[in-house]
Structures are given as C-alpha cells and as structure tokens.
Amino acid sequence: MIKRESLSLFAWVLLALWFVGAVSAYAEEDSPEESSVQTDVAEQVDSAEQLDATEQQEAAEQVDAAEQADAAEPVNVAETETESSTEQPADSSAEADVEESSDKSIWMWSFENIIQPFLNGLIYPVAKPVDYAIKNGVLDKAVELISFGEDYKIMVYPSFNFKPGARTMIGANYRHRSVFLSKDYLVLQGEYYANGDVSLTARYTKHALFGTRLFGGFRYDIDLDRDKRFTIPETKRNYLQPDSSYQFTWRLGAPISNTTNWNAELWATLYCGRASHPDIQEDSVLISDEYKIQDRGLYQNVTQVPVGLTLVYDNLDVAYAPSRGNRIVLNGYYTFVGKYSGVRYEDLGITPEEGQGDKIEDGGLNHDYLTTEFIFQHYFYLGHSKTYVLSAKEARESRRFYTDFSWDEALRIWRPEQVLNTLFERRVIALQFRMVNLWEIEDGGAPHDAFINLNSKAPLRGYDDKWTTHNLMSLSVEYRWPVDRLVDGVLFNEYGLIAPKIDKWSLNHCYNSWGFGIRVRQPNLYLFRLQFGFHGLHGVNLVMTIAPEFK
Numbered sequence: 001m002i003k004r005e006s007l008s009l010f011a012w013v014l015l016a017l018w019f020v021g022a023v024s025a026y027a028e029e030d031s032p033e034e035s036s037v038q039t040d041v042a043e044q045v046d047s048a049e050q051l052d053a054t055e056q057q058e059a060a061e062q063v064d065a066a067e068q069a070d071a072a073e074p075v076n077v078a079e080t081e082t083e084s085s086t087e088q089p090a091d092s093s094a095e096a097d098v099e100e101s102s103d104k105s106i107w108m109w110s111f112e113n114i115i116q117p118f119l120n121g122l123i124y125p126v127a128k129p130v131d132y133a134i135k136n137g138v139l140d141k142a143v144e145l146i147s148f149g150e151d152y153k154i155m156v157y158p159s160f161n162f163k164p165g166a167r168t169m170i171g172a173n174y175r176h177r178s179v180f181l182s183k184d185y186l187v188l189q190g191e192y193y194a195n196g197d198v199s200l201t202a203r204y205t206k207h208a209l210f211g212t213r214l215f216g217g218f219r220y221d222i223d224l225d226r227d228k229r230f231t232i233p234e235t236k237r238n239y240l241q242p243d244s245s246y247q248f249t250w251r252l253g254a255p256i257s258n259t260t261n262w263n264a265e266l267w268a269t270l271y272c273g274r275a276s277h278p279d280i281q282e283d284s285v286l287i288s289d290e291y292k293i294q295d296r297g298l299y300q301n302v303t304q305v306p307v308g309l310t311l312v313y314d315n316l317d318v319a320y321a322p323s324r325g326n327r328i329v330l331n332g333y334y335t336f337v338g339k340y341s342g343v344r345y346e347d348l349g350i351t352p353e354e355g356q357g358d359k360i361e362d363g364g365l366n367h368d369y370l371t372t373e374f375i376f377q378h379y380f381y382l383g384h385s386k387t388y389v390l391s392a393k394e395a396r397e398s399r400r401f402y403t404d405f406s407w408d409e410a411l412r413i414w415r416p417e418q419v420l421n422t423l424f425e426r427r428v429i430a431l432q433f434r435m436v437n438l439w440e441i442e443d444g445g446a447p448h449d450a451f452i453n454l455n456s457k458a459p460l461r462g463y464d465d466k467w468t469t470h471n472l473m474s475l476s477v478e479y480r481w482p483v484d485r486l487v488d489g490v491l492f493n494e495y496g497l498i499a500p501k502i503d504k505w506s507l508n509h510c511y512n513s514w515g516f517g518i519r520v521r522q523p524n525l526y527l528f529r530l531q532f533g534f535h536g537l538h539g540v541n542l543v544m545t546i547a548p549e550f551k
Contacts, residue, residue, distance in 0.1 A: 143486065143527070153177040159191070159528070161544050166195035166227050173546060183207040189546075198224045205251075214254045222246040230298070230448045231468045232291050234500050234509070239286045240278040241299060241448075247271040253310075263312045267333075271304040273297070273449065277347050285348050294340070294363035297447040299348065301341040302367075304447070308333025320521040320548065321488070322379045323388035323428045327550075329375035337367035337447060365445030371452075373436045377550055380429040388428060388482065389523055395485035430478040432550045434458070437502060438470045454511065456543050459550070460496045461533030462513025464541050469498035473505070478549065480519075488519045490531065492549075511535065517543070 132138070146157040159171040171191035179186045184206040191199040205217040224244045231238040253265030277299040278284045286298060293299065309332055316325040340362040345352040352358065381388060390398060440446045454460055454467040458474050476494040483489045493514045499505045517531025526548050533541040 140486070149176075153179075159189075159544070159546065162542070166193055166197070168194040171199075181206060195227060197226055198222075212254075214252065216253070217249075217251040219249040219251075220246070221249075231451075231466075232286075233451050233468050233470060234498060236466060240284050242276045242278060244274040244276070245272060246274070261313055261315050263314070265310040265312070266308070267310065268305065268307045271306065273302045273304065273447070275299055275301065277343065285350075287348075287350065291448075292363060292444075293343065293348075294360050295365050295444055297340045297367070298343075300343045302447060303338040304335050306333045306335040306371075316379065318389065318523045320526040321389050321523050322430075323381040324379055326379075327375070327377040329373065331373040331375075332371065334370050335368060335450065337369070340367075363445075366442040367445045367447055368441040369446040369450050370439040370441070371436065371450075372439070374434070375550075376433045378431045380431070382423075382427040382429065383425040385426045388426060390482045390485050392485065398482065398484060426482060428478075428480040430476075430480060430550070432459075432474075432476045434472075434474045434476075436472045440470075454496050454498055456533065456541060457547075458494075458496055460494050460511060460513045460535075461492065461515055461531060461543050462494075462535035462541050463496075463511065463533070467498055467511075469500070471499040471502055471505075473497045476550070483518065486520055486522060486527070488521070489516075490519055490529075490549075491516050492531075492533075513541075515540075519549070 144152075146155050148154040148156065153176060155173075155175040157173055159169075159173055161167070161169045169191050171189065173190075174186075174188040176186045178184060184204065187201070187203040189199075189201040193199075200220075200222050202220045203217065204219075205215065207215045209216050222244075223246070226242045228241055228243040229238040230241050247269055249267060249269040251265055251267040253263055256262045256264045275298070286293070291298075311330040313326070313328040316322040316327055342359045342361045344359050345356075346358065348360075436452045438446065438450060438452055451468040451470065452472045454469060454472060454474075455463050458472065459476055460474060474494060474496040476492060479491040480488045494512065496511045496513075497505055497507075498509045498511075513533050513535045515531055515533040517529060519529040519531075520527040526546065528544065528546045529549065531543045533543060
C-alpha cells in the first residue's frame with residue numbers, strides 16, 4: 001500500500017511543476033510581437049531561398065501590373081453580386097473553420113493551461129543546459145578534448161556519481177588502443193568515495209595473439225569498501241560487512257566459425273575475499289541459525305577460484321549502436337571455494353559457550369557452487385532510413401529540431417498524419433531476456449557473495465542492491481532514438497522475477513522499474529550513459545557508468 005504522506009508529497013510535486021511551467025509559459029508569451037516579427041522574417045528568408053533573383057523580379061512585376069489593372073477597371077454591380085454569391089460557400093467554410101477552432105479551443109484549453117505548464121516545469125531545469133550544449137557542440141568538443149595521440153587512440157576523462165551519503169564518488173578513466181602491440185586495448189579506472197573508500201580496475205585485451213585468431217585478456221580489481229553490506233537471499237535484510245577483496249582474471253578465446261559470429265572463451269579468476277567485522281557491533285552483527293557465520297563465510301577471509309566457459313553468438317550490425325541483429329550468451333562457471341579462515345567471538349562481541357573455544361571455525365560444508373547464465377538480445381529497427389547512426393549533416397538538423405522545439409511543434413508532430421513518422425522513423429527497440437541460476441553443491445554451503453544481485457546491472461535500473469537471490473529472470477525493453485551523432489535518447493521498462501528454487505517462481509516476487517536517460521557512444525566505442533530509474537513512488541536511482549546496459 002502507498003502511504004498517505006507519499007501521495008501528498010506526489011501531489012505537491014505535481015502542483016509545483018505546474019506552477020513553474022505556467023510562469024515560464026507566461027514569460028515566453030510576454031513579447032508576442034517580437035516572436036511574430038521573427039516568424040515573418042523567417043518566412044521571408046525561406047521564400048527568398050526558394051526564388052532566385054530573376055523569379056523575384058518577375059513576381060514583383062506581375063503583382064504591380066495586377067494592382068494597376070484592378071485600380072483602372074470600373075466596378076460592375078452585377079459582377080460584384082455574382083462574385084459575392086460565389087463567395088458565399090467560402091464564407092460558410094470560414095464560419096465552419098471558426099466553429100471548428102472554437103471546438104478545438106475547448107480541448108486545447110486543457111493542453112495550454114494544464115499539460116503544457118506541467119511539461120514546461122518538468123523540463124525547465126534541464127532545458128537551458130541542454131540547449132546550450134547542443135547549440136555549441138559541447139559533446140563533440142568534449143570528446144576531442146579528452147582524446148589524445150595519433151588517431152585519437154588515447155582517451156582520458158573523469159567520472160563521478162552523486163548519491164546520498166558515502167556513495168558519492170569521483171574517478172578517472174584511461175583508455176588506450178594499440179598501447180603495446182597492434183590490436184590491443186588497455187583500460188585503467190580509479191574511483192574515490194566520499195568516505196575514503198577506493199576502487200581500482202586494470203584491464204588489458206589483445207586480439208590476434210601470435211598471429212592467430214586467438215584473443216586473450218587480463219583483469220585486476222581491488223575494492224576497499226568499509227560500508228559494504230551483504231543481503232540475505234530473497235529478503236531485504238542486509239548487514240554491514242567491511243570488505244577489502246581483490247581478484248585476478250585471465251581470459252582466452254577464439255572464434256569458432258569462419259564468419260566470427262560465434263566465439264568461445266575460457267576464463268579463470270583468483271578471488272581473494274577479505275571480509276571483516278564492523279567497528280560498531282551493537283545490532284549490526286548477524287547471528288542466525290538460518291544463515292550461519294560458519295557456513296556462509298561471514299566476517300572472514302576465503303579464497304575462491306571460478307573457472308568458466310562462455311559461448312557468444314553475435315551478428316549485430318554495429319557494436320555499440322546496434323539497430324539490427326541478435327546476441328546470445330551462454331555462460332557457465334564452477335567456483336572452487338577454499339576453507340573459511342574463521343573469526344574470533346571477541347571481535348563479534350559474542351560471549352562463547354563453555355567448550356566452544358575462542359573462534360568460530362568453518363562449518364565443514366562443501367562451499368563450491370555452479371552458476372549458469374543465459375542472455376538473449378534482439379534489436380528491431382523501425383523506419384526507412386538505411387542507417388540508425390546520424391551523419392554529420394543529419395546531426396546538425398537534429399540539433400536545430402531539439403533547440404528550436406516549441407509547444408506548437410509538439411502538437412504538429414503528434415498529429416495523426418505525423419504520428420507514424422514521430423514514433424517509428426529511425427527508432428530502435430532493444431529487447432533483452434536474462435536468466436541466471438545458482439546451484440549449491442551442498443545446500444546452505446555457498447558463501448554470502450555467491451548469490452545473484454537484483455540491481456541496476458541485472459538490469460533493473462530502479463533498484464540499487466535491494467535483493468539477492470538463487471534464481472533471477474529479467475526482461476528489459478528499450479526504446480532508442482538518435483538525438484545527436486554520438487547521443488541516443490532512451491526510454492526503458494524492465495521486469496525482474498526472483499525465486500529461491502528453480503521451480504518456485506511466484507509473481508509475489510516480480511519487480512518493475514522504468515525510466516529514461518541518454519547513452520553516449522561512438523559506433524565502436526561505448527563512452528558512458530546517464531539514466532534515471534524508478535520503481536513506483538520509491539524515489540529515483542541515478543545510473544552513471546561507462547558500462548553498457550546490455551553486456
């Protein structure tokens with residue numbers, strides 16, 4: 001149930017948006033003469049472009065001759081009556097137009113006085129910055145500013161994420177193509193959080209290894225997070241557990257068909273989990289017979305070695321701005337889990353019973369687990385244009401459209417004869433289905449960090465690590481359109497379903513998120529995305545990352 005306070009707050013927000021929009025609309029209508037003059041000038045410029053100098057001179061001479069003939073010709077009463085009688089249908093049609101306009105004014109009043117102010121208030125905070133950015137080519141200049149070296153092979157740029165509390169982050173990114181050898185790629189990422197936490201990532205990929213079709217890669221991650229939390233599966237209950245884990249990953253793959261649509265990849269990771277107990281122990285340490293410390297590896301160290309095989313089918317037309325094709329991923333990995341290091345009762349603020357010793361030891365269960373994943377993506381292209389990505393000329397036209405956009409233009413493009421072109425010309429529908437399953441070798445023995453997260457990476461972009469589960473199904477639908485040469489507008493709607501067992505799916509655990517945003521990319525290089533995800537009236541989750549929505 002939605003609380004009364006939430007409904008009241010929602011109503012006040014709507015009222016505030018309407019008020020701001022109404023004020024801005026009134027301000028825009030304050031100088032109608034100037035706008036009409038500008039319109040007349042624009043029309044004259046357009047007509048001047050259509051007529052060359054000779055045609056303009058001939059047209060002027062014809063008008064002067066017609067005016068002189070009208071002045072010299074005597075008025076004939078009979079002809080005047082005949083003309084007036086023939087003009088009666090025109091007058092009646094004019095009256096019909098007046099009646100139609102009056103009928104239109106009835107329903108147009110709601111648009112002009114309710115909907116338009118509301119939409120104006122909604123877009124007012126971002127209208128001017130977006131207008132400035134598009135008119136001055138800020139995005140193109142920014143890409144040039146962060147690109148260096150021969151053929152712009154080096155990119156250096158900042159990243160940031162503003163969230164409440166300690167999760168506010170600033171960072172830096174370094175990307176370098178052909179850094180050591182041809183067809184290799186290096187990525188360095190660093191993030192610093194408001195509470196002093198640090199996250200570092202280094203990735204290196206090399207194609208055409210030793211002159212063959214093999215490709216390989218290496219990755220190193222370290223995450224020093226004093227506010228990290230773990231969540232009990234299929235619940236929202238989460239507990240503080242500081243973490244300073246790090247891992248190494250090695251990848252080796254090759255195409256398995258002549259068309260390179262099918263790729264196979266073997267990979268292995270050495271994961272060194274370094275979990276710790278929280279500094280404040282009151283009401284923060286989990287003591288539970290259902291989720292035991294000794295079986296789930298809480299507050300202690302453990303080493304894990306996942307070994308996996310990934311098969312990928314990909315026939316997308318463009319890597320990071322796809323408009324046609326499919327992508328299918330079959331991924332499976334078995335994780336070998338070592339023995340837990342144990343944790344002292346004293347560190348957890350617990351008094352042990354007599355004969356228990358001073359340390360909680362490993363419970364003796366088999367902690368290994370198997371994870372399987374299936375991903376299916378399909379892209380539908382709508383429209384008659386041959387390509388989805390805008391050319392430089394089309395990008396300039398698109399900028400003019402968005403910067404000169406007005407309420408009258410909005411009504412024009414949503415006329416019945418324009419709806420098909422508005423909704424279905426040069427648009428992409430992106431569809432993804434994802435299913436992930438965790439299989440414990442011994443029930444109750446998998447470590448706490450083995451479980452699947454339902455969050456913005458699922459993707460369910462309205463959620464931020466609210467759930468963990470044994471089984472997850474998600475369905476995502478995106479509606480994309482090109483805003484500029486490097487920018488796509490995005491509307492999305494997503495559903496996620498979680499279950500403790502593979503045969504225990506229930507709509508009681510079905511969750512939805514929706515939202516909008518932009519994605520910035522080159523055809524073969526993903527830069528970043530900025531998106532806002534919602535679920536019901538539970539606030540907004542800001543997603544700003546260099547990772548694509550669908551992997």
